[in-house]
Amino acid sequence: MHEITLPKRFVVGGNVLEKVSEYVLSVVQCSKALIVTGSSETARYASIVYDGLRDTHVDSWIVSVKSSTIGEVNRVVEVVNEVEADVVIGVGGGKAIDVAKYSSYIAAKPFVSIPTAPSHDGIASPFASIKDVNRVTSVKASTPVLVVADVNVMAKAPRRNIVAGCGDLIGKFSAVLDWRLAHKLRGEYYGDYAASLSLLSAKHIVKYSKMFSARQIPLEAVRVLVEALISSGIAMAIAGSTRPASGSEHLIAHAIDVVANFPALHGEEVGIGSIIALYLHGKNWRRIKKMLSDMGAPTKISQINVSREQMVKALTIAHTIRPERYTILGEKGFSEEAAEKIIDALELV
Numbered sequence: 001m002h003e004i005t006l007p008k009r010f011v012v013g014g015n016v017l018e019k020v021s022e023y024v025l026s027v028v029q030c031s032k033a034l035i036v037t038g039s040s041e042t043a044r045y046a047s048i049v050y051d052g053l054r055d056t057h058v059d060s061w062i063v064s065v066k067s068s069t070i071g072e073v074n075r076v077v078e079v080v081n082e083v084e085a086d087v088v089i090g091v092g093g094g095k096a097i098d099v100a101k102y103s104s105y106i107a108a109k110p111f112v113s114i115p116t117a118p119s120h121d122g123i124a125s126p127f128a129s130i131k132d133v134n135r136v137t138s139v140k141a142s143t144p145v146l147v148v149a150d151v152n153v154m155a156k157a158p159r160r161n162i163v164a165g166c167g168d169l170i171g172k173f174s175a176v177l178d179w180r181l182a183h184k185l186r187g188e189y190y191g192d193y194a195a196s197l198s199l200l201s202a203k204h205i206v207k208y209s210k211m212f213s214a215r216q217i218p219l220e221a222v223r224v225l226v227e228a229l230i231s232s233g234i235a236m237a238i239a240g241s242t243r244p245a246s247g248s249e250h251l252i253a254h255a256i257d258v259v260a261n262f263p264a265l266h267g268e269e270v271g272i273g274s275i276i277a278l279y280l281h282g283k284n285w286r287r288i289k290k291m292l293s294d295m296g297a298p299t300k301i302s303q304i305n306v307s308r309e310q311m312v313k314a315l316t317i318a319h320t321i322r323p324e325r326y327t328i329l330g331e332k333g334f335s336e337e338a339a340e341k342i343i344d345a346l347e348l349v
């Protein structure tokens, strides 16, 4: 048994950031808010949120975080307690959202998710990837009470971040295959509804792939991507774990982070992990590789700043990242020889 807690309100649309205070006040009674953001363009969006809250007499503070580590979470929790904030608002990419989400969970305050880029599916999920809490995998955190996704803001994010969101979602094809495999081989609980919802998000990326390959990605495609990222987060909430969203492709991405110290965006690494995972599952990996390549997503390890030696190492340790989650990598994973062979067979160099 697990409880499914979903956000109370989703606001998805153009220019919704300016009205954020109205949305926040519609779901939480608050007079003090702590905004967690990054340090680049994200901080500019955070100041728009700050101004909106000030105009409706909500005192606000902004904390900029550099990484999604427990050190940053502790720093944010200290400020939450010091200023007695009633709500924690994350404004930024996956890093800022995750730090805000986990801090709100520790401080037992409501969490509001305001993504500035469609680069990951943690936007609405109740899990956070905090780098040194559970090694490199996610942990249970708060479900946002409110998600405000301004598609105009997100469409202005760097193309690289947008395409990374496509990569994170393409990963659901192998994640669900792995889940089914674990169900058949290990009797693990398999939630057909959560799995179908997760797959739906990946299928929409394929359906709209031509639009994502256009020089200027149309707003319509960004909106579909944002909705798909939200719905993948909901699939995780329904399943009560990240199982529908994270399988062997994520283990490979996490292993790359361990070996090469976070060399690229999460969704970019998942895209490459998906090519390998789909090959192992006997699926049409060539089609997915071409699709990612056409979008401008990395399909070679040099494009994610990973050397051949590092990739071999990552492949040989991927199965150890989360031993309790059975995947196509099995219990022994890749041998060095097999890793070398797959890198050549899939032309990853």
Ligand SMILES: NC(=O)C1=CN([C@@H]2O[C@H](COP(=O)(O)OP(=O)(O)OC[C@H]3O[C@@H](n4cnc5c(N)ncnc54)[C@H](OP(=O)(O)O)[C@@H]3O)[C@@H](O)[C@H]2O)C=CC1
Binding pocket: 037, 038, 039, 040, 041, 042, 043, 068, 092, 093, 094, 095, 096, 098, 116, 117, 119, 120, 121, 122, 123, 125, 127, 128, 129, 138, 153, 154, 156, 157, 158, 161, 164, 168, 265, 266, 267
């Ligand atoms: N909780 C969950 O369920 C999930 C969590 N994740 C986690 O999310 C993280 C990945 O998120 P991702 O967004 O790729 O990485 P980051 O949050 O690190 O963002 C990457 C970069 O993009 C910048 N950025 C964000 N929005 C904009 C914008 N609108 N314009 C210009 N620059 C922008 C960020 O700026 P700045 O430096 O200012 O922050 C940062 O420099 C990983 O840590 C991953 O583990 C991924 C999937 C699911």
Ligand SMILES: O=C(CO)COP(=O)(O)O
Binding pocket: 121, 122, 129, 136, 137, 138, 168, 242, 245, 246, 250, 251
């Ligand atoms: O990135 C995620 C889903 O896209 C979360 O996955 P993990 O639970 O493997 O960290």
Ligand SMILES: [Zn+2]
Binding pocket: 120, 121, 168, 245, 246, 250, 266, 270
């Ligand atoms: Zn992911």
